Amino acid sequence: MTNFTLSATVPVPYAEALPRVRELLGDAGFGVLTEIDLSATLRAKLGVDVPQQVILGACMPQLAHRALSADPRIATMLPCNVVVADEGEETRVEIFDPAAMTSFSSDAGVAEVAADARRRLGGMLEALTGKKDDDAARA
Structure with missing residues (x-):
């Protein structure tokens, strides 16, 4: 899988x-469990300035529980990372x-959870942009 993000x-x-x-x-049913200010972290740790960017750790406990019940190794991929990055006039x-x-x-349980989460997160992007996103539409 070469394209591993919805954007x-x-x-x-x-x-x-x-x-x-x-x-x-x-x-969409997700809460934000974590927030990493990547810009502030890189500035503090490396002394470099990058445009504002955060990583939100989004989780829907019901989906996480179903995925973990199907395959406990899925915990390594939780929560769902959502990056919001400043690109000047755009984000x-x-x-x-x-x-x-x-x-x-x-x-199969993981596949069901993945499809549900993808549908919800793709819908979130559609609501954000007001249109169906090509990346979100790809199955």
């Missing part, structure tokens, strides 16, 4: 896109594609 670019600044992504994740939103889990586990 969209929205024509709004980062400061406006980030809270909207959090809101839409909630609407890029990139999500680890849950379908990629099926590359690592052949369990």
Whole structure:
């Protein structure tokens, strides 16, 4: 699998896109468990400046439990990482594609969870952009 993310670019600044992504994740049934400010971390640890970018660790406990029940190794891929990155006048939103889990586990339960999570996260991107995203539409 070469394409392992769902992505969209929205024509709004980062400061406006980030809270909207959090809101839409909630609407899709996901909570944000972790937030890593990648820009601040790289500045503090390496002294380098990069555009604002956060990694949101999104989780829907019901889906996580079903996936873990099917294959406990799936824990290494949880939570779902959602990147929100400043690209000047636009903001890029990139999500680890849950379908990629099926590359690592052949369990039918994992495939069902991956399809459900992908549908929800793809819908979140559609709501964010107001259109069906090509990457999110790819199965």
